[in-house]
Amino acid sequence: MNYVVYAIPFFLLAILLELAFGLAKRRNTYRLNDSVSSLLLGTLSQARRFVTLGVGGYIYYLFTQHFSLPLMDASHWFTWVLAMVVYDFCYYWLHRMGHERSILWAAHVAHHQSEDYNLSTALRQTSTGFLLGWVFFIPMYVLGVPAEVVISVGSLNLIYQFWVHTEHIPKLGWYEWFFVTPSNHRVHHAQNDRYMDRNYGGLFILWDRLFGTFQEELDEEPVVFGIRGPLKSFNPLKALTHIYSDMLRDSWRTAHWRDKVKVWFARTGWRPEDVSVLYPRTKANLDRFQRYDPQVPRLVSLYAFYQLLALSAVLAYLQFNDLSYREGVAGWAILLATAATTAMWLEARSVARLMKWDLLRLGAILLLLVWPVGGVLEQGRLLAFAVYALVSFVFVGLIVHEPGARNPAPAS
Ligand SMILES: [Zn+2]
Ligand SMILES: [Zn+2]
Structure with a gap:
């Protein structure tokens, strides 16, 4: 179990x-x-x-x-x-x-x-x-x-x-x-x-x-959490794919056929020599380490939290209902699109552009709600979606009218 x-x-x-x-x-x-x-x-x-x-x-x-x-x-x-x-x-x-x-x-x-x-x-x-x-x-x-x-x-x-x-x-x-x-x-x-x-x-x-891989935590060496090539993003799509795309890029760029294959099986951090010369990567200096922390208005944080609650409800619905494969895939796509846009809100991007993304996403969710059941509208889900979308609109409306929300502080 x-x-x-x-x-x-x-x-x-x-x-x-x-x-x-x-x-x-x-x-x-x-x-x-x-x-x-x-x-x-x-x-x-x-x-x-x-x-x-x-x-x-x-x-x-x-x-x-x-x-x-x-x-x-x-x-x-x-x-x-x-x-x-x-x-x-x-x-x-x-x-x-x-x-x-x-x-x-x-x-x-x-x-x-x-x-x-x-x-x-x-x-x-x-x-x-x-x-x-x-x-x-x-x-x-x-x-x-x-x-x-x-x-x-x-x-x-x-x-x-x-x-x-x-x-x-x-x-x-x-x-x-x-x-x-x-x-x-x-x-x-x-x-x-x-x-x-x-x-x-x-x-x-x-x-x-x-x-031989044990290391004790030491008082004289406080832990700095995170990865050496910082993600500098909250986007789950980027989080899940950035190393794959790094490898794909290196494999594409290198002139040597052996290295094109080796990229995929090498030790972590290894890069083809020609690529690392042409496209060097710098590592963060841990003495002056600053966490990725773009500042957004409190309302935007609340909106992101609301989206997280909505996603949890969708996940619970998917997990505890006996759904078809198409419904499962549609549910996953809804989660992915919503997670990605929620992360964008937290990254302090232009509010005008985020509003467009959110509208596009809500339209796509509506289509996905219709798709799995062959065009027949399932009333319970549609009602839940309507309430959810309405609250989203209220949030975005309040954010737009909040002073300073349109030009948020840039990401550090
Ligand atoms: Zn862990
Ligand atoms: Zn690990």
Whole structure:
């Protein structure tokens, strides 16, 4: 069973509690723009399966049919304990290669772009991990771990990782030795040279100690969160594709055929020599590091938050209703378009242009609402859309009339 869906309300409650705790202690670790951007990516990640369906399930089926030991007994506790440990071992290598190889980093990078570190960062997840991630779990299929056990321990592993995304919990004594904790996972999210490419475990940190990738969090080296080539955007489309497009560009530009292929399989950061000379990339200076933080009027932030709530409602609707494939794809497209425009509002762009994008998006949503059911209008959905669109119009109307909203401060 995939427990993640049921954990979502508790995740959101925990985010509110962490926010309140931070405010009370005068050590708030949240910025609305960064958190909304993370949660938009989390929403898209959850909705991805409506488009790709059961790719992973089909691969599992092929393996267990042809290359697997007899299926283990799902009712025996030993199966679960073994699956828990083997899953985390496979996860360690997926995660490590996810950082060390460009093609896998392209998928995993989405989890690391946030320049804050809080529980919303935990929900910042990729939508393209399904493409290659399954390769690393083949040992589980070959061992004959039943499908429901693989899915259950996978979702429990992900849920475990939620709580470690916080700055408020210090080191935890002996526990640090065996398990992934807030402290050792903070190191994993750092862009400091000293901390780079360390602490890959999901549940057990023992793998890192065993394979030489462990690094302790040090008092003299405060963590700077984020990635070395900063995204400087809240746009989920860009977040999910920027490394793929970097690789595509490098592969296109290089004159050498070998390098055109090597770009895709090389170590993360490797670039063809001719391309890196002609198109150098500069790394941010961490001593003078400034987080991407375009300033927008409070009403725009509220509008973005409203959009996030609407997206959560759409996701819940998709998850708890038995919908056709076309309806699922339409729902995902609505989420993607809305997430992308919401991010644009937070990037302090021209209000006149944003209004046009929003109108275009609302028109497209209306078409998508009609499309899945072959032209027959579904009244409940249309009514919900009408209320949603009306509130959106009120928001945009108020924003346009707010002094200073038309010419927002440029992005830093
Ligand atoms: Zn990572
Ligand atoms: Zn993380």
